Amino acid sequence: MSFLREIIRRPAGAFGFGWITLVVLSAIVSSFWTPQDPFTANPLDGWLRPSAAHLFGTDSIGRDIFSYVFAATRTTVIVAGLSGILASLVGIGLAALGSLTKRWVRESIAVLIDILIAFPAILIAMLLAAVFGGSLGVVIVAVGVGYGVNIARVSRGEIRRVRATDYVLAARAAGVGPGGVLLRHLLPNIAPVFVVQLSLSMATSILAEAGLSYLGYGAPANTASWGRLLNDLQLYIGVHPGSVVWPGLAITLTVLAFNLLGDAIREASDPTLRGRSGSRGRSGSRRRDGARRRSGMRDQGKTP
Amino acid sequence: MSLDVSGLTIEIDGTRVVDDLSFTVADGQRFGLIGESGSGKSLTILSLIGLAPEIATVTGSVRLDGREILGLSERQLARIRGSEIAMVFQDPLTALNPLRTIGRQIGEPLRLHGDVSKRQAMSAAVDLAGEVGLPDPAGIVALFPHQLSGGQRQRVGIAMALACRPSILLADEPTTALDVTTQAQILDLFQRLVDERGSSLVFVTHDLAVLARVATDVTVLSQGRAVERGTVSGILRSPQHAVTRGLVDAARATTWTGGAE
Numbered sequence: 001m002s003f004l005r006e007i008i009r010r011p012a013g014a015f016g017f018g019w020i021t022l023v024v025l026s027a028i029v030s031s032f033w034t035p036q037d038p039f040t041a042n043p044l045d046g047w048l049r050p051s052a053a054h055l056f057g058t059d060s061i062g063r064d065i066f067s068y069v070f071a072a073t074r075t076t077v078i079v080a081g082l083s084g085i086l087a088s089l090v091g092i093g094l095a096a097l098g099s100l101t102k103r104w105v106r107e108s109i110a111v112l113i114d115i116l117i118a119f120p121a122i123l124i125a126m127l128l129a130a131v132f133g134g135s136l137g138v139v140i141v142a143v144g145v146g147y148g149v150n151i152a153r154v155s156r157g158e159i160r161r162v163r164a165t166d167y168v169l170a171a172r173a174a175g176v177g178p179g180g181v182l183l184r185h186l187l188p189n190i191a192p193v194f195v196v197q198l199s200l201s202m203a204t205s206i207l208a209e210a211g212l213s214y215l216g217y218g219a220p221a222n223t224a225s226w227g228r229l230l231n232d233l234q235l236y237i238g239v240h241p242g243s244v245v246w247p248g249l250a251i252t253l254t255v256l257a258f259n260l261l262g263d264a265i266r267e268a269s270d271p272t273l274r275g276r277s278g279s280r281g282r283s284g285s286r287r288r289d290g291a292r293r294r295s296g297m298r299d300q301g302k303t304p
Numbered sequence: 305m306s307l308d309v310s311g312l313t314i315e316i317d318g319t320r321v322v323d324d325l326s327f328t329v330a331d332g333q334r335f336g337l338i339g340e341s342g343s344g345k346s347l348t349i350l351s352l353i354g355l356a357p358e359i360a361t362v363t364g365s366v367r368l369d370g371r372e373i374l375g376l377s378e379r380q381l382a383r384i385r386g387s388e389i390a391m392v393f394q395d396p397l398t399a400l401n402p403l404r405t406i407g408r409q410i411g412e413p414l415r416l417h418g419d420v421s422k423r424q425a426m427s428a429a430v431d432l433a434g435e436v437g438l439p440d441p442a443g444i445v446a447l448f449p450h451q452l453s454g455g456q457r458q459r460v461g462i463a464m465a466l467a468c469r470p471s472i473l474l475a476d477e478p479t480t481a482l483d484v485t486t487q488a489q490i491l492d493l494f495q496r497l498v499d500e501r502g503s504s505l506v507f508v509t510h511d512l513a514v515l516a517r518v519a520t521d522v523t524v525l526s527q528g529r530a531v532e533r534g535t536v537s538g539i540l541r542s543p544q545h546a547v548t549r550g551l552v553d554a555a556r557a558t559t560w561t562g563g564a565e
Contacts, residue, residue, distance in 0.1 A: 103358075166398040172355060173393075173474075174413040174464060175386030178378055184412075188403045271403060271448040 006268035013264025019257035027077040030070050038068035038224050047240055056246040059233060065243060069250050072224035076206055076254060079136060083143040083205040084198060090148025091197070095155035095190075096182060099163065113149050113156070121146025121208055122215075129217035136209075139218045143208045147201035154197050158190040165189075192266040199262025203255040210251060226251050305388065305471035306330050307352070307504065311364035314347050314356060314528075321360070322348050322528040329472070334498060334505040336515040336536065338551060339525030345508045346394075348525070349476050352506070353389050354381040368472070386413040390465035391474040395481045396457035400449040406433070406460055407445025413467040432463040436493060455486035459493065466497060472504045479514055491517045512555035516540065524548045 007013040035055075042062030050057045056065035098109035125142035132138060162168060163186060171185050187194075210227020212218035219225035230247040237244050267273045307329040314322040322344040329335040339345045351362045354373060366373040368388065373381070385391075390413070393399040400409055410432050411425030420428070426445065433441035436459040449457055458478060465473060475494065479487040495518055498505045509515050515522060516536050524532040524539070526547040532539065543549045 166393055166395055167401040169350075169355060170391070170393050170399045170461065170464070171401065171412070172382070173353060173385050173391040174467075175382050175384075175416045176412065177382040180416070184404070185401055189401070269403075272450045 003268060007261070007264045010264050010267065012260040013268065016257040016259075016261025016264055019253060020261060023073050023254055023257075024077055026070055026073040030074055034067040034071050036064040036067045038063060038071040039222070047243075049242075057243055059229075059243060060236060065229070065246050068224050068229055069226065069246055072226045072229065072247075072250075075136065075209065075219055075223055075225045079139055079143070079209045080202040080205050080254075080258070082140045083147070084202040086140060086144025087148040087151055087201045087205075088194075088198060090145055091151025091155055092187070092194070094149065094152035095159055098152065098156045099159040100178065100182065110156070113152050116145070116149040117153060119146070122212065125208075125212050125217050126215075134212075134217040134220065136219055136223065139205075139209045139212050142212070143201070143205040146208075147204060151194065151197045151201060155190055155194055158193045159186050162186050162189045188269075191269055195265045195269070196262045199258045199265075203258035206251060206255055206258075305369050305504065307389075307472055307506070308367040308370075309348075309352070309365070310367075312348065312351065312366065313363045314344065314351060315361045315363075316359055320528055322351075324364070325525070325528070325530055327523050327530070327533070329504050329506055331471075332502050332504055333521060334519045335507070336519035336522040337506065337508045337525060338510065338512060338515055338522055340510055340547070340551075342527075343525040344528040345510075345525050346476055349391070349474050349506060349508045352474060353385050353391060354378075355391075383417075386465075386470070387417040387468045388470055389472045389474060390468070390470040391476065392458075392461050392465045392478045394477040396454050396461050396478075397481065399461055400457055402449055404448075405445060406447050406449065406452070409449075410445070410460060410463045410467060413464060417468045428467070429463070432467055433460075436460075436463045436466075436497070437489075438463070454482055455490065458482060458486075458490055462490075462493060462497070466501070469501060470503060472506065473498065475505065475507045477509050478507075480509070480511075487514070494518050510551075512536075512540070512551045516555070524551070 004017075008017050040063065042058070045054075045058050045062035046060050048054050048058040048062070054064050054066065056069065059065055059068075094109055094113055098106055098113065101109075121142045124146055125138055128138045128142055129135075163181075168181060168185050171181055176184070206226070209218050209225060210230060213225045213227040214231040219228055226247040230244065230251070233240070233244045233247065309328070310326040312322060312325040313320060325344075325348060327335070327337075337345045337348060347356055347360065350356045351360070352366055352373070354376060356362050362374060364374065368384070373384070376384075400406075407426050407429040410429035411422075414420050414425045414428055415422070429445050430441045433444055438444050438456060438459050444452070444456075449460070452460065458481075461478070478494070479490050482490060491514060494505070494507075498518070505518065507515060507519050519536055522534065522536050522539055523530050524545060524547060526545070531545040532543070532548045539548060540552060540555075543552045
C-alpha cells in the first residue's frame with residue numbers, strides 16, 4: 001500500500017493511476033450497462049450535437065458516441081492487459097534465457113530476438129489474421145509477441161549490466177543460487193527499465209489495436225473499439241470535425257496515462273528517489289510534511 | 305578448515321593471468337596475497353569460490369579440506385559459498401543491492417543456509433549489525449544502502465560474510481575504497497572478528513602496511529606468479545625480490561607520512 005501511496009503522491013502518477021482505474025472501471029460497468037445501446041442505429045438522429053441525451057453527440061447513423069466510447073473501454077482493457085501480460089512473459093523469458101544460459105543458447109536467442117524484431121507487429125498480425133481470421137486474439141498475440149521481443153532486447157542488456165555488478169557477485173559469494181539471483185537481484189534491478197518498456201508496449205497496443213481494426217484484422221464488427229470508431233468518424237472529418245475528438249481524446253489520454261504511470265512506478269520503486277520528488281513544488285500538503293519527516297529520520301540514521 | 309591451492313592457472317583469451325600458483329592456508333591461519341594491480345590476485349581469490357568470470361579458464365586444484373572446488377556445479381558451489389567460505393568485496397558502494405534493506409542483505413545467507421524464518425533472520429541481522437559496530441542496529445536494518453556511509457556499508461559487507469560463521473573468510477582489498485581512518489577501523493574489526501571466531505583469513509591487497517595489521521603469512525604475486533613467500537614480519541625485515549622491495553618501500557612511505565610518532 002505504501003508503494004501505491006508513493007505512486008499517487010506524484011502528479012503524473014496520480015493522473016496515470018486515476019485514469020487507468022477509471023478506464024478499467026468503465027470496462028467493467030459497460031459490460032453490464034451503457035447509457036444507450038452503442039450499436040443501435042437511429043438514422044434520423046445522425047450528427048446530433050452534444051447534449052444531455054448524447055454527451056458526445058451521435059455519428060452518421062445516429063449511434064450514441066459516448067456509449068460507444070464507453071463500451072469500447074472493455075476492448076482496450078482486454079487488449080492492453082493481455083498483450084501486456086504476453087509481452088512480459090515473452091520479454092522476460094527471452095531475456096532470462098538470453099543472458100543466463102550457456103553461451104550457444106544465448107547466442108541463438110540473440111539471433112532469434114533480432115529476427116523477430118525485424119517483423120513489425122502489424123505484419124505478424126496480418127500473417128495470423130490470414131490464417132485464423134481477424135479477431136482481438138490476433139491483435140493480442142501480435143502485439144504481445146511483437147513488443148515482447150522489444151522488451152527482451154532491452155531487458156537482456158539490462159540483465160547483463162546488473163549481472164556484472166558487484167552486488168550480484170557478492171550475492172553469489174553469499175550462496176545465492178542462479179534462481180535466487182534472477183528473482184531477488186536481477187529482476188528487481190531491471191524493473192525500472194522493464195516497467196517503462198511495458199507501459200510503452202501497453203500504450204502502443206492500444207494504438208496497434210486501432211490500426212489493425214482499421215485494416216480489418218482487429219476487432220470484429222460487433223465489438224466496440226476506439227480505433228474502429230475513429231476510422232468510421234474520420235471519413236467525415238471535413239464536415240463534422242468535432243466528433244472525431246472523442247475517440248481521439250480517449251486514445252490519447254489512455255496512452256498518456258500508461259506512459260506517465262510507467263514513469264511513476266519506475267520512480268517509486270527506486271529507494272534513492274523515494275520521498276524526494278513530492279517534497280518539491282507546492283507547499284502545504286500533509287503528505288509533503290510526511291515525506292520531510294521521513295527523510296529527516298533517514299538523515300539521523302546516516303550519522304554514525 | 306584448510307584450503308589447498310595447487311597449480312592454479314587462469315587463462316583469459318590465451319593469456320596466462322595467473323601461472324601455476326600454489327599456497328596452503330591452514331585452519332585458523334591468517335594469510336595474505338599481495339601484489340601490484342594486474343598481478344592476478346583478485347582473479348585468484350575469486351576463483352577460490354568459483355566466481356572467476358566466464359571468459360577465464362581456470363585449471364589446477366583448489367581443495368577445501370580435501371574436497372575439490374574447481375569444476376563443481378553452480379548449485380554445489382552455492383551450498384559452500386556463504387556457509388563454509390565467505391567473501392568481503394573491494395568496493396562497499398557497489399557491493400550491496402540498492403533495492404534491498406540492510407537487514408535483508410545481512411540475513412540473506414542465513415535464510416539460504418540455515419533453516420530460519422524471515423523474522424529470525426531479521427533479529428540475527430540486528431545482532432550481527434551490532435557485532436560489526438554499526439550504530440543503532442535495530443534501526444539500521446530497515447535502511448537502504450544509499451543511506452549509509454562507505455565505512456558503514458563495508459561493515460554491512462562484513463556482517464553479511466560472517467552471518468553463517470564461515471570457517472574461511474576471503475577479503476578482496478576490503479579497505480582500498482575507504483579513507484585512512486575508516487580503513488584502520490575496518491582492519492581492527494577484521495582482526496577482532498577473525499580472532500573471536502577462529503576462522504582462517506585470505507586477505508588480498510596491494511598495501512603491505514594494511515596486510516601487516518591483519519595477516520601473519522604472505523605470498524607476493526607479480527604478473528601472475530608467486531615471487532616470494534614467508535611471514536609478514538620476515539618479508540618486511542628482509543625483502544628478497546625486487547617487487548617485494550618496492551611494496552615494502554611503498555608501505556614505509558605511507559607509514560612515515562601517516563604516523564606522527
